[in-house]
Amino acid sequence: MLVEKTKEIIGHFNFKFNKSFGQNFLINEEVLEETVENMNLNQNNCVIEIGAGIGTLTQEMAKNCKRVVAIEIDDKLIPVLEETLGDYSNVKIIHKDVLKVDFKNLIEEEGLENVKISANLPYYLTTPIITKIFNEKPGIESLTLMIQKEVGERIMAAPNTDGYGVISTLVQYYAEVEMVCSVPPSSFIPQPRVDSVVINITIRKEPKVKVLDEALFFRIIKTSFSMRRKTLWNVLKQTGLKEDKLTEAFEISGIDPKRRGETLSLEEFGRLSDEVKKRS
Ligand code: SAM
Secondary structure: OHHHHHHHHHHHOOOOOOHHHOOOEEOOHHHHHHHHHHOOOOOOOEEEEEOOOOOHHHHHHHOOOOEEEEEEOOHHHHHHHHHHOOOOOOEEEEEOOHHHOOHHHHHHHHOOOOEEEEEEOOHHHHHHHHHHHHHHOOOOOEEEEEEEHHHHHHHHOOOOOOOOOHHHHHHHHHEEEEEEEEEOHHHEEOOOOOOEEEEEEEEOOOOOOOOOOHHHHHHHHHHHHHOOOOOHHHHHHOOOOOHHHHHHHHHHHOOOOOOOHHHOOHHHHHHHHHHHHHOO
């Protein structure tokens, strides 16, 4: 049983959980199986795992793919991983803060192909790491993430709902997201206070919307969400565009300037940012 095995390893190494690293180790076999099954791994896939812990997820993936590169920040866990993963010749452990990893370099240096990322992520790392990966665009196939339920809902949120924000637009622009399963707190040692979910993020071949200027498109989105209470007219005034040009941009894109950014779909943000671009 995974729970006993985990307790045995923790006891054997006299491991003390480090709260600041958000350590909640998975002990639910069903969730483990479902997560790995949904990654659809084959012998051509390489996996980058973020936060290997004691190697529970790592081992399951290593059995089903070509290679796993497992990144772990906690030096106390490195000897544990060396033992639990000792029999897997296709696993490499990297002792590093994942926020300092350049994913493109890592993939190149390690010669990784058909790369999928997986992680049971600590809460503090979720938004920074997703943002980092989507900004770096390292050329991966998918991300399978175990995250706090509320963050999962934000990633999947539709316009005009509470959770809709920059992270929803960023992920949905580049990828398709699907829910894999719910994960109750009892699935971890120690138990977190919140519910979790597993989501699968599959990178699209082309972004969901074609835009003239991606940087401008995301700048408008970010400003809209940082000024949630303001109308789009006030948001777009920040672009420095003259009022007559701004009026034209709204008219031609067919978007009411009195609307708020949080009501716009990706297509609408795209239309509006294209009309702004043409007049800038
Ligand atoms: N994958 C294991 C599992 O499912 O049982 C552990 C998951 S635990 C929620 C998160 C892991 O990420 C911990 O092992 C923690 O030490 C590690 N971690 C936290 N911050 C990290 C960082 N910045 N870089 C790399 N690993 C990190």
